[in-house]
Amino acid sequence: RERVRAMFYHAYEHYLESAFPYDELRPLTCDGQDTWGSFSLTLIDALDTLLILGNVSEFQRVVSVLQEGVDFDIDVNASVFETNIRVVGGLLSAHLLSKKAGVEVEVGWPCSGPLLRMAEEAARKLLPAFQTPTGMPYGTVNLLNGVNPGETPVTCTAGIGTFIVEFATLSHLTGDPVFEDVARKALKALWKNRSDIGLVGNHIDVMTAKWVAQDAGIGAGVDSYFEYLVKGAILLQDEELMSMFLEYNKAIKNYTKFDDWYLWVQMYKGTVSMPVFQSLEAYWPGLQSLTGDIDNAMRTFLNYYTVWKQFGGLPEFYNIPQGYTVDKREGYPLRPELIESAMYLYRATRDPTLLELGRDAVESIEKISKVDCGFATIKDLRDHRLDNRMESFFLAETVKYLYLLFDPDNFIHNDGSVFDVVITPYGECVLNAGGYIFNTEAHPIDPAALHCCRKRKEEQWEVEDLMREFYSLKKRKKFTFKRASDRSDGESAKDPEDASSEKGGEKRNSKKNSHSLLSCPSQSFNSKLAVLGQVFLDNT
Numbered sequence: 407r408e409r410v411r412a413m414f415y416h417a418y419e420h421y422l423e424s425a426f427p428y429d430e431l432r433p434l435t436c437d438g439q440d441t442w443g444s445f446s447l448t449l450i451d452a453l454d455t456l457l458i459l460g461n462v463s464e465f466q467r468v469v470s471v472l473q474e475g476v477d478f479d480i481d482v483n484a485s486v487f488e489t490n491i492r493v494v495g496g497l498l499s500a501h502l503l504s505k506k507a508g509v510e511v512e513v514g515w516p517c518s519g520p521l522l523r524m525a526e527e528a529a530r531k532l533l534p535a536f537q538t539p540t541g542m543p544y545g546t547v548n549l550l551n552g553v554n555p556g557e558t559p560v561t562c563t564a565g566i567g568t569f570i571v572e573f574a575t576l577s578h579l580t581g582d583p584v585f586e587d588v589a590r591k592a593l594k595a596l597w598k599n600r601s602d603i604g605l606v607g608n609h610i611d612v613m614t615a616k617w618v619a620q621d622a623g624i625g626a627g628v629d630s631y632f633e634y635l636v637k638g639a640i641l642l643q644d645e646e647l648m649s650m651f652l653e654y655n656k657a658i659k660n661y662t663k664f665d666d667w668y669l670w671v672q673m674y675k676g677t678v679s680m681p682v683f684q685s686l687e688a689y690w691p692g693l694q695s696l697t698g699d700i701d702n703a704m705r706t707f708l709n710y711y712t713v714w715k716q717f718g719g720l721p722e723f724y725n726i727p728q729g730y731t732v733d734k735r736e737g738y739p740l741r742p743e744l745i746e747s748a749m750y751l752y753r754a755t756r757d758p759t760l761l762e763l764g765r766d767a768v769e770s771i772e773k774i775s776k777v778d779c780g781f782a783t784i785k786d787l788r789d790h791r792l793d794n795r796m797e798s799f800f801l802a803e804t805v806k807y808l809y810l811l812f813d814p815d816n817f818i819h820n821d822g823s824v825f826d827v828v829i830t831p832y833g834e835c836v837l838n839a840g841g842y843i844f845n846t847e848a849h850p851i852d853p854a855a856l857h858c859c860r861k862r863k864e865e866q867w868e869v870e871d872l873m874r875e876f877y878s879l880k881k882r883k884k885f886t887f888k889r890a891s892d893r894s895d896g897e898s899a900k901d902p903e904d905a906s907s908e909k910g911g912e913k914r915n916s917k918k919n920s921h922s923l924l925s926c927p928s929q930s931f932n933s934k935l936a937v938l939g940q941v942f943l944d945n946t
Contacts, residue, residue, distance in 0.1 A: 407812035409768050411459055413781070414805045417796060418456075420780040421448050427475060433780035434794040442492065442798075443484040443549070445476055450496040451802035454849055457507050458806055458818060465507040469500065473520050478528050481550045486535045486543050487565040489528060491630075491847040492798060494572045497525035498579075499849035505826070506817070506838055516837070517579055517830055517859035529576055529585055541591035542566045542612040559613040563606050566592050567631030570638035570647070571845045578856040593638075596631065597650055604657030605673040606631070622673040623662055625684035630846040633689060636696055641843045641853050651697070666705040667726050681727050683713065685720035685741050692747035695754045704755070707747055711763055717787040718770040720744055731788065739783040739795070740775060742803035742848065749811045753819065764811045771804075803848035818842055818850060830858050 417431070425431035425438025429447035432439055441447065449468055456465045501521035505511050512519055534552035535543040544553050545561040570593060573585035599615050600606050601622075608619035608627040624632060632654060639648035661676040662668045668687060670680035688710050694703035713724050719738035721731040745767055752760040774790050775781045781800060782792040810816055820840030828835045835858035842850035 407809060409772070410805060410808045410812060413768070413771065413776075414455065414459060414801065414809070416776070417780045417801055417805070418452055421452075421796075421801075424779055430798055431780050431796045432794045433777050433782045433796045434792065436779040442488045443482050444480060445478075445489075445493055446472070447492055448796075448798040448801060450476075450500075451492050451798040451847065453496055453500045454503055455801055455806045455809075457503050458809060458816060462507045465500075465504075466509055469504060469507075469509055469521065472497075472524070476524065478524075478531050478549055481548065483546050483548050483554065484531075485565075486532050486545060486547050487562075487568055489532060490569055490572055491845055491849075492802070493528045494525050494532075494576070495845040495847050495849040495851075496802070497521045497528065498572060498575050499845070499851060501525060501579075502837075502852050502855050503850075505828070514831055516828070516835075516855050517581075517832070522579055525572075526576060526580055526582075529573065533584065533588065536588040536592065538612045540595045540612055540615045541588065542595045542610065542615070543569075543588075543592060544612060559611050560609050560618050561612050562609050562619075562627040563596060564626075564628055564630045566610070566612070567596050568634050568846060569593075570634050571641060571843060571851060574638065574642055575851050575856060579859050581859060593631075593635070593647070593650075600654075601673045603661060603674070603676055604653060605661060605671070605676070606654075607673040617673065620673045621670045621679050623670040623680075623684075623687070624658060624668050624690050625670070625687040629686050629689060633693055633846055636693055637843050637845075640696065641851065641856065655697075666702070666709050668706070669726070681725065682732060683710070683724045683726055685722050685724075685738065686743055688720060688741075688743035688747055690747070692743075692750035695747070695750040700751070700754055703747070703751060704757070707744075707751060708759075710744055710747075711759075714744060714763065714766065714770075718766075718774060719784055719787050721787050736786045736788055737784055737793070738787050739793075739797055740771060740781060740800045740804050742799060742807050745804060745807045745811065746844075746848070749807045752811055761811065764808055767808060799847060806848050828858065832859060 420433065420436070421431040421438075424436045426449065427446045428438030429441045429443065429445060430439055431448065450472065453465065453468055453472075456468065498521075501519050502516055504519065504521060505515065516522070531549045532543075532547055535545075535547040537553075538544065538559070542561060543566060544557050544559065545565050546554070546557060548554055569589035570586070573589035577583050577586035595615065596606055596610075599610065599617070605622035606628065607617040608621045608623075610617050619627070622628070632651060635647050635651035635654070638644060639651065658668070661671050667683060668690065669678050670682060671677060672679050691703035691707040691710070694700070694706070710720070714720055716729075717731070717738070720741065720743075721736050721738060723732035723735035724730070725732050745764065748760040748763045751757065771781060775784050775792065777792070780796050783795045783797065785791045785793040810818055813819075817838065818840075820838065822839045822841070825839035826837045828837050836854050837852055837858070839852075839854055841853055843853055844850050
């Protein structure tokens with residue numbers, strides 16, 4: 407664990423010294439470059455890792471630096487996918503962790519705050535990409551002008567299906583449903599366009615919904631679509647998303663799985679198109695562990711680990727029958743996926759083999775890729791040549807998952823035994839009780855936060871309480887209040903007290919009715935509520 411901490415600071419301090427405010431560090435020349443926009447990306451990506459390592463003072467400093475220095479009103483063509491997972495995800499995670507990090511939060515947090523406003527601003531810049539006939543987004547957007555006129559309509563599957571975690575979180579925190587709506591529409595469009603045998607391809611035309619690349623698998627171009635069906639289902643307690651994943655999972659097992667490896671197949675016929683393992687696929691055992699499929703996850707993980715031991719890293723492509731790298735795909739850019747799976751599986755099994763992988767990863771990365779100014783991408787695992795780049799995910803994901811693998815008592819692993827209670831404008835709210843959902847850039851989202859800012863639900867509960875009080879006052883006068891929506895098949899309106907003692911589903915129904923009947927959506931609820939001429943103030 408202490409070696410991982412030292413790795414983080416070796417990379418982070420050199421980024422600050424040599425590369426900030428550029429997006430990424432170039433470790434061989436000790437300077438910086440903009441890659442995915444111009445957002446000081448490594449700083450945003452590394453922010454929550456600082457807190458996981460326990461460095462609250464630097465977290466606080468970086469929060470104020472970002473508030474002053476980051477501007478999204480720039481004439482830059484940005485990847486919709488990368489901006490979402492790194493920038494929106496990083497800012498949302500930091501926003502939700504800021505109280506824990508000792509940042510002075512404003513009144514109304516977590517439903518408001520400077521980092522949340524920045525995340526929302528960044529996400530709004532991405533919304534024009536979703537304005538297509540299918541609801542599937544373009545891959546690139548200009549942050550100032552929207553989608554460029556000549557923009558290609560071909561987007562990879564992951565670039566369409568990897569928004570629900572961040573966008574649903576934004577919608578729940580801000581109260582603006584547009585983000586979750588576009589993310590869901592995109593997810594469903596992919597589902598609707600799956601092949602007859604239940605598979606999705608690699609790239610699709612977002613204007614016509616025609617598949618351009620018809621290779622189906624679990625790796626590059628598709629990977630985080632499956633990941634977000636599972637994580638979205640857990641985050642939102644959404645059975646529809648989980649049932650979509652389970653259907654895909656059947657097809658993936660039927661057509662792409664051979665001896666605990668996963669190959670690439672033609673999406674309509676199921677015939678093998680590439681007998682290749684890609685390093686990006688190594689997230690799959692971790693995802694299987696989230697759905698409880700531990701035995702299959704461990705078997706596949708051990709296959710992948712043999713490749714790691716062969717090379718001291720995972721080559722981008724590995725030819726399974728030949729047992730060797732693929733031409734021009736021999737590099738290892740310090741990706742996190744195998745370590746991510748080890749972290750999840752270690753939480754599930756406590757199998758010491760997983761700690762051995764973690765130690766091997768630390769040894770490899772230190773021995774092969776450590777240079778004076780940070781850690782360099784490995785250009786070729788066969789001869790250990792290096793490339794002049796340190797991707798921001800090295801600090802966001804690789805180091806974070808390694809540290810969490812070796813730190814069983816980290817607050818991220820909280821089992822709910824400790825938590826914080828926060829008072830929001832909508833009532834009490836429990837936060838930091840664990841169960842964090844990592845987005846695909848390893849930014850943890852606290853699922854409980856999504857329930858803190860639900861204005862409408864709270865309004866329904868308050869209205870219901872008021873109605874009960876109202877009825878108990880009037881009951882002595884034999885007052886009955888008929889509502890058409892409470893009648894079924896010509897029954898007369900039920901006594902409200904009887905209705906309130908009915909089972910949950912019907913109770914919810916009466917809440918909905920009282921809400922639509924009594925509240926005025928254009929006006930803040932907390933101001934006043936008048937029922938038949940009587941005025942009820944806040945909590946009376």
